[in-house]
Amino acid sequence: VSVRLSTLVAALRRRAREIEMWTEWIYPHRSLRLTREGWFFLGVTMAIGLAALNTGHNLFYLVFAMLVSLIVVSGLLSERAVRSLRVERRLPAELFAKSPAPIELRIRNASRELTSYAVEIRDCVGNQERRPIGFLDRLDPQAERVFVSLWSFPRRGRHDFRSIHLVTRFPFGLFEKIRIVPAAEHAIAFPAVATAASRPSSRGAGNDGFRKHRLGEEIVGLRRKLDDDDPRHIHWRVTARTGEWMVTEHAETLDRPLILFFDSRGPAGDAFEAAVERAASLLWQAGRSGVASRLFSWSTSFAEGGSRGLRAALGFLAEVEPLATEGAPDDRVLHAWRREVERFGGGLFVTAGSPPELPPGTLLRVA
């Protein structure tokens, strides 16, 4: 019995976290709020009801009945506005903490004959305040409307999207009817990646730890400039000739993969988060530049290349938690990283704490 009770209590607690309005306890798919005009309407209705009772005048009863019926009809028509709407939330393939991410909401009117009017769409992520995403003034039968909203995720890791609310004051503006569309899902926000300006311009490589030339070794081509390209890569002559910003592409970035070890030891805190972000930035920039990358950490390693491998590595960094142990938990992965560093002639060890003995030039300590 106690087990069942505790299960029930847990379920109730979970539900209490999920719901936003007390009315959801009663009926989880709809909610109703009185507008200012609605309060006035309700007050007048009650006053007329009292007047009817006290005077026994049947025409007051008749007017009272009309007002109560308007409430009933309001419920019917407001249901008509939101009932046939189908909502689909589409998340981008990659979400990064501290960067606005576009979230797409597709609203389709599934009805074959009824047009929906005056519906506001509200969405909510995690503990953030629910906010209006768009307003459907009118959505014809079978029509679809897409709203894109920008959401920022303050921290890396898992973020829960909550239900979508379709809110309407249709038809009389007395009540705000909310259709709660159960679209709870979650997304993994990758750690924040640094912008081009703060991108590390060097990578440790080789035994002697030399610093490469800032422009790389060999120019292999030109391309249009992207927003986060380093302005130092701009090829001014071609830019002047073509009238478009053009940057150089360098061969050296393709040669050596980024062999990165992320040291997940240490206390949680800003330094740890900064280390995670630095590691993620390195991986992300390497990926953007077409450089292969491999991530190692104490418990795992990601050797798969391409975007899938990059996502897997970023996903790991998104959810990595600091290890409590001070010493090296498992040297096998570290040895594997060392072998790779030796094989490719360079690598980076990103840490927020005290590193073990490392090949020279490979330490990138984030304070």
Add this chain to the structure above:
Amino acid sequence: MRLTFERQFLLAGHALAGVSVAALATTHEVGLPYVLTALGALSWSFGREWRRRGPELSQKVANASIVAALLISLGPVVLRGASPVRAIAEFLLVLVALKVAARKQNRDWLQIGVLSFFQLLAAAALTVEPIFAVLFLAYLLLAPCVLVMFLLRREIGVTPQGARRLEEEPFVEPSLFRSIAVTTVVLFVSTVVIFIVFPRFGAGYFAAPFSGGRVLTGFSEEVGLGGLAALKQDDAVALRVTVDRPERFGDARWRGAVLDHFDGKNWRRRPQELRPLMRPETGLFVSPEPALPRSLVHEDMILEPQESAALFIAGRPIEIRGRFTEVSTDAIGNLRVLRTVGIRTRYQVLASLAPRMDPPTPETLALPTIDRRILELAREQVKGVSGDRSRAEALLGFFHRGFRYSLEPGDDHGEDPLVRFLFVTRTGFCEHFASAYAVMLRAVGIPSVVVNGYAGGEWNPYGNYFVIRQSDAHSWVEAYVDGAWQTLDPTPAAPPRTTSWSRRLADAIDAMEMRWYRYVINYTLEDQAEAALSLRDASRQLWESLSLEWWRSGTDSREGGSAFRALPWKTLLGLLAVASLAGWVWHARGSEQRSRSGELSGAALLYLRLLNALAARGLEKRPAETPLEFYRRIAPRLDGDSEGVARITHLYHEARFSGADASDVELDREVECVLASLEARDAAAAVRAG
């Protein structure tokens, strides 16, 4: 011509305001200048906004006028104690006029809507006339339209783009108006239902004397000869009576005032002892006198507003039910009722049509100093006739010879009116006949009284009730003959009324009015209880008849009757109806759940996209196939996309059955990749082909 949204709103908004102004106007309680001001302002505003040009009242002038109107309207209430409801109603009319005359923002339209509602409410307080029902229905029809359009205008018109759309397009689809029309029907039905079922348990502590209709001249307790002449020429309805056995009311007379004292010119009721009827419960008055059950009839009356407090009843009242403080009776059968005069009154009576048996009082035999010729004439008419009944009939027969009924008998020229009637003109109206007959009866020793009331009336076939008009006012005689008070009428019978189409139309309209008064204005807790009991009885009867039918069908089929005929059709139809209802509810719930499940699973939607794309290329999933079976079947035909489809199938399985909805993003990407690949292959194939 396509009406833009703004113009639709303009029309509906002004119509709503117009209906509420009309509702107040039809109460006849507000001053005509106020009504004309409001209607004029509405017309001006409508014309100006339709043409989108023209002068408008400035806000300052409007505000100043509102203050002035408030003072003018409330002045009489404070200074002279005039009716505050009327003052408020007039002030509402001015407010509406000023609001519509000034420039209108959304807020002003809201205020106009609220004012129109309060006007309707004020009209409900000031009238009970059936015209209110018509205007109420119009309001019921317009209000949802205006409210919906107002909301759209406020919510969509806030942006310049939305405002432009409303200005230039009809915007709302006809389907919305269809929905509004349907919901108006729902509104009407639910209004009626709520009106019927909402319990009338109010004690009416502040019950207002709601007037309505013209106050009719009533019957006083002192009537001179010719006093009813004015009534006889008035065609207004005075009384509507619903009875349980109409066949017994062929010659019905609704007694009002019984007069026993005649002073030679006027009849009046002599002050005498009153016996209050017992009041076993509030609103019920019971006479202790016994009555034969077969003589009992039920009468349900709606009495139009009258100047007097008289109640009209056919027969002798046994029970009276109505909102009266006290009901008492006297020795000659007068009812003295304490009630508010000048208002429409409903009361129900259980009456006995058997003659009254009360012994006569000395006053019913008393004669004033009258011309001896009258006495001699009476005695002469009954000479040689024995027995009260025969003598009364002999005297009655006297009036059937050579007397003429006329509403214009001419002036008395100072003569004794009875002498002039009996010996000179032999022409008169009912009071002349009744007076002369009563005096002659008393002259031969038969107790008699003159009764004023209504006689005859018309049977309204549309509403199944008697309509009694002022013109049915009548005087007749009740004489104590053979131990009972007999009704005797010396007045020649009037020719029967012709039934023209206009009369039929009037009857139909009156039937509607009757229903309005009966079932709306005078709807009571007793009616509710009666309706509930009727419903219970009807359902019980239905159940019993269905059971009986079922049992009979079994008996018939066993006895070798026609199997088709033996089927319990009513029961089967009832079951079919219940099954249909249950099926509809199940279907509605199912579709709701289906739609919800569709919303829940993004993975399912994505997988469906893939299925649609594959189906377009001839790779259709069979209904009975699982996603994996489907993949295995089509994999050889997928060329390079096989791996992608396998991955999608796997992710779909994961999302659908393990609840790992995190894979939606990945699934989305995979589906996009495969779709792009399929399109690329299509394009390549097209190039090769072309």
